[in-house]
Amino acid sequence: MPKLLVKPEGRHGRVSHVTPESAGWTYVGFDLHRMKPGEIVATETGSREVCLVWISGKGKATAGGEDFGVLGERMSPFEGAPHALYVPANANWSVTAETELELAVCSAPGGGGYRAKAIAPGTHPKLSRGKGSNVRHVHNIMPEDDNSAHSLLVVEVITPSGNTSSYPSHKHDRDDLPNESLLEETYYHRLNPPQGFAFQRVYTDDRSLDEAMAVEDGDVTLVPKGYHPCATIHGYDLYYLNVMAGPKRVWKFHNAKEHEWLLG
Known part of the structure; x- marks a missing residue:
């Protein structure tokens, strides 16, 4: 099995690159570009659909023959909701950086005749989950x-300092609807302040997979199967961007039974 912790390669350009082939799975891809003003990232989606997420900074976007203008407001992923842009299969897209720009490219198999669409901050309401230190x-x-x-x-999820997240432990690795859906998943992690660190464990019931990782700013973690809780240490907030995809576009998870009492 490929390593589950993917470190950034450099500080500029495409610094993270996860494909179904490199991850050893079927559906999810993830790239992260760090761009300087005036730089352009452009490509064609082919058989895959894409969600571009403005992690920080501003950039002018075109997709599917439409001009979406300048997108992006926040200068840090810890400053509210993002701008995003959906690009369907068999479409061209380009982004030209107006400021220093951190752009995530989330991808999965496409289809269904969808159109390119900008997703503004606040399109979906902010949710808060958990209680106490969770x-x-x-x-x-x-x-x-x-x-x-x-x-x-x-x-996207923000976990305040000293809290756990993706917890109580849950998984979504069986195509068994309505009980559970099969979804591969990536986590793109950021820390505030950036010198901090967090932890993530990916494990199965039989422990045939059981990997605990120290996660630093800019790391990507892979969740091919199993439970995948996170925890950030005191003094450092944790941001992560999740990308999920599988045979059906349904998020139905199964809680680890030994930890379900925490939901009571």
Whole structure:
């Protein structure tokens, strides 16, 4: 199995690159570009659909023959909800950086005749989940109930310092609806302040997969199967961008039974 912790390669250009082939799975791809003003990233989606997420900075975007103008407001992923842009299969897209820009490219198999669409901050309401030291704040970008894509699910989460997240431990690795859906998943992690660190564990019931990772600013983690809780240390807030996809665009998870009492 490929390593589950993917470190950034450099500080400029395409610094993260996850494909189904490199991850050893079928659906999810993820790239992260760090761009300087005037630089351009442009490509064609082919058989895959894409969600572009403005992690920080501003950039002018075109997609599917449409000009979407300058997108992006925040200068840090910890400053509210993002701008995003959905691009369907068999379409061209380009982004030209207006400021220093951190651009995420989330991808999965496309289809269904969807059109390119900008997703403004606040399109979906901010949600807060958990209690005590298990609090996190959620910005859905492409949730399952918006009927906006063929297979992509995309969401951002902020976990305040000292809190756990993606917890109680849950998994979504069986195609067994309505009980559980099969979804591969990537986490793109950022820390505030950036010198901090967090932890993520990916494990299965039988422990045939059981990997605990120290996560630093800019790391990507892969969740091919199993449970995948996170925890950030005191003094450092944790941001992550989740990309999920599978045979059906449904997020139905199964909680680890030994930890379900925490939901009571």
